[in-house]
Amino acid sequence: MTQGEARLIEQASRNLGPKVVITDPKEIEPWVSDWRGRVHGASPAILAPGSTREVAEIVVLAAEHRVPLVPQGGNTGMAAGATPPSDGSAVLLSMRRMNRIRSVSIENRLAIAEAGVILATLHDAAHDVGMRFPLTLGARGSCTIGGLTSTNAGGTQVLKFGTMRTLVAGVEAVLPDGSIHDGLSGLKKDNRGYSLDQLLIGAEGTLGVVTAVALRLVSAIASRAVAWAGVGSPAKALDLLRFLETRTSHVEGFELVPQDSLDLVLKHVPGTRPPLSGTHAWHVLIEATVSDAGTDISAELERLLASALDAGNIQDATIAANEAQAEAFWKIRDSISEAERAEGQTLAHDISVAVAQMPRFITEASAEVERAFPGVIASGFGHLGDGNIHFHVRAGSHAAPDWYEAEGAAITRFVDDLVTVAGGSISAEHGIGQLKLSEFARLASPARIHALRAIKHALDPLGIMNPGKLVP
Amino acid sequence: MTQGEARLIEQASRNLGPKVVITDPKEIEPWVSDWRGRVHGASPAILAPGSTREVAEIVVLAAEHRVPLVPQGGNTGMAAGATPPSDGSAVLLSMRRMNRIRSVSIENRLAIAEAGVILATLHDAAHDVGMRFPLTLGARGSCTIGGLTSTNAGGTQVLKFGTMRTLVAGVEAVLPDGSIHDGLSGLKKDNRGYSLDQLLIGAEGTLGVVTAVALRLVSAIASRAVAWAGVGSPAKALDLLRFLETRTSHVEGFELVPQDSLDLVLKHVPGTRPPLSGTHAWHVLIEATVSDAGTDISAELERLLASALDAGNIQDATIAANEAQAEAFWKIRDSISEAERAEGQTLAHDISVAVAQMPRFITEASAEVERAFPGVIASGFGHLGDGNIHFHVRAGSHAAPDWYEAEGAAITRFVDDLVTVAGGSISAEHGIGQLKLSEFARLASPARIHALRAIKHALDPLGIMNPGKLVP
Structure with missing residues (x-):
C-alpha cells in the first residue's frame, strides 16, 4: 500500500x-x-x-x-x-451500494437508476409499471447500469432498440475534479454544448464515475414470437432479415448460429435439443414482439417465414409453440460460449463490419484464419443484423494445452488485421478495457489516438480515473 | 485584414x-x-x-x-x-462546394453525404432508391448536412426518428490540427474509445470542420395520414399523444398550435383556411405514416381519433382528405413564425423541459411572463411530444418600436430563468451559437462550463475553430 x-x-x-x-x-x-x-x-x-x-x-x-x-x-x-x-x-x-432506482416515470417514459442497479432489477421495475427497458444480455442478473453505460453495452435487442448510447437519456457522473455533472433532467432535446453524456457513455470510467443514469423505457411486450430457421449461408440469413424488415417492424432479435455451434451446444449442454429435424449449414434465431394485444405476432411471423421459404431465403423454419420452447431456443443461443469452453480452448473476438459486408466477412475470414493456422476452427455467431458477430477461433482437437497462450496473440492480430482491412471495429460491443489496449494502439488512426489522449488529459490531468484502460 | x-x-x-x-x-x-x-x-x-x-x-x-x-x-x-x-x-x-452524395446504400441503410449537401437534395437521393432520410425542417431547401450535424438539428419528425444525434451514423471531420477523423465506416456497433462522432455532433464547428456524414436511412413512406384536432389544453394534447402512442407506432409528427397562432396565420398568410369549423383553445397537427402498402393509415388514424373523441381527449378532429389538404395543414404550422413577424415584434425562445412537465410549463410560464411584462402575449407551439416548444413572446399592439431592443434581453432572461428552474434547456434544438452564449454562461453549471472549456482547449489549443461560439 x-x-x-x-x-x-x-x-x-x-x-x-x-x-x-x-x-x-x-x-x-x-x-x-x-x-x-x-x-x-x-x-x-x-x-x-x-x-x-x-x-x-x-x-x-x-x-x-x-x-x-x-x-x-x-x-x-x-x-x-x-x-x-x-x-x-x-x-x-x-458502485454496488448505489443500487437505488430513483424514479420510474410512465409519463416521461424514463427510469432513473443509480450505477449499481442490476439490469434484471431494472427490468423488473419497468415491468411492474407496464413498461420495459429493452436492452438485455447474458449477464443481466449481475451486470450493473453503471457498467452497461460505461461500456456502451449492446446485447441481443440492439437491432430494434440500439445500444446503451441510444437508450441512455442522461448521465449523472462525478468528474475527475470531484464536480458533479448532472445530465438527468430527462430532456429529449438539449443543445447546450458538447454532449458530456455521450462522452461518458463508453468511456469505461476513464473520464469520471457514472453515478446514475436516465434510461428510456418502451412499451411492454404484449406477446412475442420466437422462431428458428435453417439457412444455406450467412448471405441467405441477411437476405432473410431484409425480407422480414421490409414487411414488418416487429423483428427485434436476429441471431446467427452456425451448425458447428449448434452441435457443440447439443453435445455439452444438458436438456438442449435441435429445433429443426434436418441439418443446415447456418441457423437463425428470430424474435418478433408487439406491444399491442390486438396483433397476432405468431401468425404474422409464421406467414412471413412461409413466404421466405417460398422465396428460397430459408430451408426450413419453426415457430416456438409456447414460452418454454421460446426459452429453449434462446438457451441454445446463449449457451454457445459455454459449450465452446466445454469443448476446448477458444479465442473470442467481438468484431463488427458494415452489415452488408458481414456475410462475406464471416465466410472469407473463417477460411483465411483456418488456412493461416492449420487445425483451428473459426466461425462467427451472433448479431448479424447489427454487423456484429462474435468471431471465435477454437483450438481443434490436436492443439497443445498451452495453445491459447502460445498462439492466441498471433491469431488475434491476424483477425484484427482482417477486420481493420474490412473497415471494421476490433471492439463492437465489449469495449477496449485492458485486454484490447495494445491492439487498439496498433490499429487506430493517429488522429483518433491523439484526440482520445487530449480529451483524457483535459478532463483527468492527474490521471486518477481508471488509468491503463481504453486510452492507448 | x-x-x-x-x-x-x-x-x-x-x-x-x-x-x-x-x-x-x-x-x-x-x-x-x-x-x-x-x-x-x-x-x-x-x-x-x-x-x-x-x-x-x-x-x-x-x-x-x-x-x-x-x-x-x-x-x-x-x-x-x-x-x-x-x-x-x-x-x-x-462548405457549400463539398456537395457530393458519396454513396447511398440500400443494403446498409446508409447515405454518405458531404457537408455541403442540401437537405432536400439528400431527401431526393434517398427517395430515388426507395428509401427515406426522415429528418426535415423548414429550411430544408437551403440548410446543409454539415450544419444540421454541427447543430444537432431537430425538426418535425424527431418524435419517431430522433435528432441528428440519432440519425448520424458517423462523421468525417478535419480536426483543429489538420488531421482527419474518419468515422464513416458505417458500423452500427463500435466501442473503440470516446465517441468523437458524438462529440462533433452539436459542436457548432468549435472542435473541427465536419466534412462528410454517414446518415441512417429508413424505409420510404408508403402512405401518410395528416390530421388536425382541437383540444382544450396542452395537457389534453399530451393525453392525446399518449392515447395514440399506446395504440399505434405510426405517429411521427405531433405539433401543438395555440388558437392565437392559428388566428395570426389565417390573418397574414394568403390562402390559408381553418381546418376545423369551430374554435378551440389549442390545436394539434398529427402526422402518421406507414412504410408497408398494406396498412390503411388514414382509416387507422380516423378510428383512433374517433376513440379519442369518445374518451374526451379531443373536441373535434379532421383527417386531410388528400395530399393537398395535408400540405395545407402543414403550411399553417410552418407559417406561424412568418405570421408572427407580420403581426409585429416577436421574441423567440427554443426551449425544452421534460415531456410530462411541458403542458404545465406552457400554461404557467405564459401567465408569468404576461404578468411580469404587461401588454405582451406569450405562447408556445411546436414539438410537444419532444418536450420542446418554441416559446414566443409578442410585443402586443401598444409596444414601442424599439420594444425588441429595449425589453428583449430582460424578457429572455425571465423566460430562461423559468426554464432553468423547471430543469429544462434554454436551447432545445437551435444551439448556442453567439446569440445564446451569455445566457448559457449565466445559467450553466460550473461543472459543465469547466468540462466544455477543457475539451475545447484540448482539441483546439490555438483557438482557431469558430471562436466565440458555443463555449462560454
Missing part, C-alpha cells in the same frame, strides 16, 4: 464511515480478477460509496493523494476494464 | 487554386450576416474547399498563421453560430 492509498483509505473511513471502506482481503479477493479469470489485479481496499456525494468526496480525496480509482459494477466486463492493476497501485471503487 | 489573414488567403489561393478563394466583397456580403439579419459580421474572404483534403490544407494554414475559421453551410442557423465576428478577425470557411 502506498502512502497516498493509506491516507485515502484512512480519510475516507473517517469522513464517510467504516461502511464505505472494505479492507478485509477475503472480501476484496472476488473482485480483483475479471470474471473469466484472465486478468488478476490487486487493491488495498474497496471503497463502496452509497451516494453521489460520497463518490464526489472520494474522488476529491483520490485527487488530493494522487491515488487512481478503478470504478467497478458487476465485474462482468469482457475486456477487464474494471480490473485493477496487479501492483496494487490503484483502489477499487465499487 | 490582418497579416495572418493575408498570408492564409494568399497561400490557399496558390496551393489550392483561385476557385477556392472568394475575395469579391459582393460575393462575400450575403454570407456574413445571419439570415434573420440580427447579427452582422465581416470576413476578408470566403474559403470554399472542394474536398476533405483541401479543408485539411486550409486548417493547417489557418493554424500556422493563427487565423480563426468560421465554418458555414447554408447559413440558416437560428443562433448566429456560422456568422463571423464583426471585426473581420476570422475567415469564413464555406
Whole structure:
C-alpha cells in the first residue's frame, strides 16, 4: 500500500464511515480478477460509496493523494476494464451500494437508476409499471447500469432498440475534479454544448464515475414470437432479415448460429435439443414482439417465414409453440460460449463490419484464419443484423494445452488485421478495457489516438480515473 | 485584414487554386450576416474547399498563421453560430462546394453525404432508391448536412426518428490540427474509445470542420395520414399523444398550435383556411405514416381519433382528405413564425423541459411572463411530444418600436430563468451559437462550463475553430 492509498483509505473511513471502506482481503479477493479469470489485479481496499456525494468526496480525496480509482459494477466486463492493476497501485471503487432506482416515470417514459442497479432489477421495475427497458444480455442478473453505460453495452435487442448510447437519456457522473455533472433532467432535446453524456457513455470510467443514469423505457411486450430457421449461408440469413424488415417492424432479435455451434451446444449442454429435424449449414434465431394485444405476432411471423421459404431465403423454419420452447431456443443461443469452453480452448473476438459486408466477412475470414493456422476452427455467431458477430477461433482437437497462450496473440492480430482491412471495429460491443489496449494502439488512426489522449488529459490531468484502460 | 489573414488567403489561393478563394466583397456580403439579419459580421474572404483534403490544407494554414475559421453551410442557423465576428478577425470557411452524395446504400441503410449537401437534395437521393432520410425542417431547401450535424438539428419528425444525434451514423471531420477523423465506416456497433462522432455532433464547428456524414436511412413512406384536432389544453394534447402512442407506432409528427397562432396565420398568410369549423383553445397537427402498402393509415388514424373523441381527449378532429389538404395543414404550422413577424415584434425562445412537465410549463410560464411584462402575449407551439416548444413572446399592439431592443434581453432572461428552474434547456434544438452564449454562461453549471472549456482547449489549443461560439 502506498502512502497516498493509506491516507485515502484512512480519510475516507473517517469522513464517510467504516461502511464505505472494505479492507478485509477475503472480501476484496472476488473482485480483483475479471470474471473469466484472465486478468488478476490487486487493491488495498474497496471503497463502496452509497451516494453521489460520497463518490464526489472520494474522488476529491483520490485527487488530493494522487491515488487512481478503478470504478467497478458487476465485474462482468469482457475486456477487464474494471480490473485493477496487479501492483496494487490503484483502489477499487465499487458502485454496488448505489443500487437505488430513483424514479420510474410512465409519463416521461424514463427510469432513473443509480450505477449499481442490476439490469434484471431494472427490468423488473419497468415491468411492474407496464413498461420495459429493452436492452438485455447474458449477464443481466449481475451486470450493473453503471457498467452497461460505461461500456456502451449492446446485447441481443440492439437491432430494434440500439445500444446503451441510444437508450441512455442522461448521465449523472462525478468528474475527475470531484464536480458533479448532472445530465438527468430527462430532456429529449438539449443543445447546450458538447454532449458530456455521450462522452461518458463508453468511456469505461476513464473520464469520471457514472453515478446514475436516465434510461428510456418502451412499451411492454404484449406477446412475442420466437422462431428458428435453417439457412444455406450467412448471405441467405441477411437476405432473410431484409425480407422480414421490409414487411414488418416487429423483428427485434436476429441471431446467427452456425451448425458447428449448434452441435457443440447439443453435445455439452444438458436438456438442449435441435429445433429443426434436418441439418443446415447456418441457423437463425428470430424474435418478433408487439406491444399491442390486438396483433397476432405468431401468425404474422409464421406467414412471413412461409413466404421466405417460398422465396428460397430459408430451408426450413419453426415457430416456438409456447414460452418454454421460446426459452429453449434462446438457451441454445446463449449457451454457445459455454459449450465452446466445454469443448476446448477458444479465442473470442467481438468484431463488427458494415452489415452488408458481414456475410462475406464471416465466410472469407473463417477460411483465411483456418488456412493461416492449420487445425483451428473459426466461425462467427451472433448479431448479424447489427454487423456484429462474435468471431471465435477454437483450438481443434490436436492443439497443445498451452495453445491459447502460445498462439492466441498471433491469431488475434491476424483477425484484427482482417477486420481493420474490412473497415471494421476490433471492439463492437465489449469495449477496449485492458485486454484490447495494445491492439487498439496498433490499429487506430493517429488522429483518433491523439484526440482520445487530449480529451483524457483535459478532463483527468492527474490521471486518477481508471488509468491503463481504453486510452492507448 | 490582418497579416495572418493575408498570408492564409494568399497561400490557399496558390496551393489550392483561385476557385477556392472568394475575395469579391459582393460575393462575400450575403454570407456574413445571419439570415434573420440580427447579427452582422465581416470576413476578408470566403474559403470554399472542394474536398476533405483541401479543408485539411486550409486548417493547417489557418493554424500556422493563427487565423480563426468560421465554418458555414447554408447559413440558416437560428443562433448566429456560422456568422463571423464583426471585426473581420476570422475567415469564413464555406462548405457549400463539398456537395457530393458519396454513396447511398440500400443494403446498409446508409447515405454518405458531404457537408455541403442540401437537405432536400439528400431527401431526393434517398427517395430515388426507395428509401427515406426522415429528418426535415423548414429550411430544408437551403440548410446543409454539415450544419444540421454541427447543430444537432431537430425538426418535425424527431418524435419517431430522433435528432441528428440519432440519425448520424458517423462523421468525417478535419480536426483543429489538420488531421482527419474518419468515422464513416458505417458500423452500427463500435466501442473503440470516446465517441468523437458524438462529440462533433452539436459542436457548432468549435472542435473541427465536419466534412462528410454517414446518415441512417429508413424505409420510404408508403402512405401518410395528416390530421388536425382541437383540444382544450396542452395537457389534453399530451393525453392525446399518449392515447395514440399506446395504440399505434405510426405517429411521427405531433405539433401543438395555440388558437392565437392559428388566428395570426389565417390573418397574414394568403390562402390559408381553418381546418376545423369551430374554435378551440389549442390545436394539434398529427402526422402518421406507414412504410408497408398494406396498412390503411388514414382509416387507422380516423378510428383512433374517433376513440379519442369518445374518451374526451379531443373536441373535434379532421383527417386531410388528400395530399393537398395535408400540405395545407402543414403550411399553417410552418407559417406561424412568418405570421408572427407580420403581426409585429416577436421574441423567440427554443426551449425544452421534460415531456410530462411541458403542458404545465406552457400554461404557467405564459401567465408569468404576461404578468411580469404587461401588454405582451406569450405562447408556445411546436414539438410537444419532444418536450420542446418554441416559446414566443409578442410585443402586443401598444409596444414601442424599439420594444425588441429595449425589453428583449430582460424578457429572455425571465423566460430562461423559468426554464432553468423547471430543469429544462434554454436551447432545445437551435444551439448556442453567439446569440445564446451569455445566457448559457449565466445559467450553466460550473461543472459543465469547466468540462466544455477543457475539451475545447484540448482539441483546439490555438483557438482557431469558430471562436466565440458555443463555449462560454
